[in-house]
Amino acid sequence: MSFIDLQVGPWRGVELLRGLTGPAETPAGCKSFSWRHDGTARLGGVLERAQVQVLIDAEAVPDKVQRAQPEAFGLRSVTTESAGEAYVFAGRMFGRAGDVDTIEPCAAAQLTIAPGTELAITVYEEFEYAIVAADGDLAVNNTDVPGRSVGLLDAGHRTLGLKNRSDSIAHALILGGQPTH
Template sequence: MSNVEVEPAEMRCGAPIDGVRTSEATRVQVLEARDVPLGGVRAMHVRRTLPQRARTLIGAWCFADHYGPVDVPAGGGMNVPPHPHTGLQTVSWLFSGEVEHRDSLDTRAMVRPGEVNLMTGGRGICHSEVSTSDTAVLHGVQLWVALPEAHRSAGRDFQHHVPEPVRVDGAEVRVFLGSLAGDTSPVRTFTPLLGAQIDLEPGAAATLAVDPGFEHGLLVDGGDVRMAETMLHPSELGYLPCGGDTLALSNESDAPARAILLGGPPFDEAIVMWWNFIGRSHDDIVQARQDWEAASDRFGAVVGYPGERLRAPALPNAVITPRRNPS
C-alpha cells in the first residue's frame, strides 16, 4: 500500500508523545494508533502504529497500517494507483476481502486472507492495489520492512506464500515470515524477521517460544489480549524489548481475539523515511522523488491499471533527518 498522504509528516524521534504508556513491571511499551486518511473525500482510513516518535522500528519493521473492516460498497474500498517504493519490502496480509496487486515486474497477483504477498522495492519498483468487485468487506494490515544498507539497492522481487495454521495451546498461529511454533516460512528477507497471525479462542492462553535476540510487537486486531501481563486493546501495539525466550498471551474477552506478532533483532541503522521511500540521507529522498516524477526506468511501469499513476507530494521545506529508535 502507498502512503498517499498529501503532506506526509517528517517525524522527529525522542520527544515525549501522547498515546504511549509503559508498564515498568513488564517493560512493555503500548503504542496507540493514529488515524490517517489515504486520499481524498472518499478516502479509506487506516490506523497507523509505526512509525511514531516513541518508536521508529521493531526489528526491521518500520511501518504498520491496520485498516477495516471497511464496507466496500459504501466506502469505495481500496484503489491505489501505481506508486513507487525504494529501500524496503512491502508485506500485505488480509483478514477479509481481496486485493489485486500489479507491479513493474509484470506481476499480477491476488492478496487474499491468510496468504502473504511480499514485494521487494530495493533500488526501485512501482505497483498498484485495487480491491476486487467481489469484495464486500476489506480488513487487514499493510507492513513495511526496511532493507539494511548492504541490500537496500537489491533487485525487484515478488513472493507469495500460504502458511498452514499451527495449534499452540488455545491459539492458532499462521507464520508468514520467519519461524514460530515449529513452522518456518520460505519467504526470503534480508534481515531475520518474524511475522505471524495469532488467533486466540475466548478465554484462552498460549505461551510461545521466541528468540531472545528479537524485540517483538503485538498489534491487536480484535479482543482484549494480555501480552506479558500487560493488557492490549484493539488497534494498540505492545512493544517488548529483547531478552525473553517465551511470550505469554491470553485472551481476556469472551469472543475470539486476533493479533499480528512482529519481531526481529534491533535494526541499528538510522533511516530516512518519507512518503514511499526509505534512504539514508535527504539527498536519497530527493533523487528518488525526482526519478519518479521524471518517469525514470528506475521504477519501471505497471501494465493494466486503468488510470494515471500517483504523483509524488512536494518535499518539505526542510532537510529530512535520519532517525532511529530513541534510547
C-alpha cells in the same frame, strides 16, 4: 491513513485497515507486507481485503513480490487445551519456517486465539517483538494491548505470554527482528 511507528528489527510501521480501505502508499525505502485474517500475507503488490499493512525496510527483503498462504496448525493454551491456530509467514516460529524470503533475520506469524485463552510462546531472545492486536483485547506479558493497537517487547525474553481477554476470537500478528539501535 497513518502508520504506527514500530522500529522492531526491519519492521518500520503498521496501519490497521478498516473494511474495504486499501493500503496506504508505501514510503520510500520500505516495502509493503499485507496480512488478512484467513492466513494470507503478501510482500509487495496489493492483497485484497487486507486487515493490516506493515512496512518493512526494503533492504531486508528481496526485490520481488511474494505471497504466503501457509497451512494452519493448532495452538495449545497453558492448560494444554485447544487455543486456536497459527500461521508462520516469514522466518521461524513454533518450529516452522515461513514462505516469505528475507535477507535480514526476522519473523512474522498470525495467531487466531480463542476467547479467554492464555498462551506461552517461545521466542528468540535476541529479537524484539511487536504484537499487532488487529481485533480483540490482548494482554502481552500482563500488559494490556487493546484491539486495533500494538504492543512492543524488547529483546531479552525467551517466552511471550499472550492472553485473549475478549469474548470473541482475537487475531494477532507477531513481528520480530534483531534490534537495529
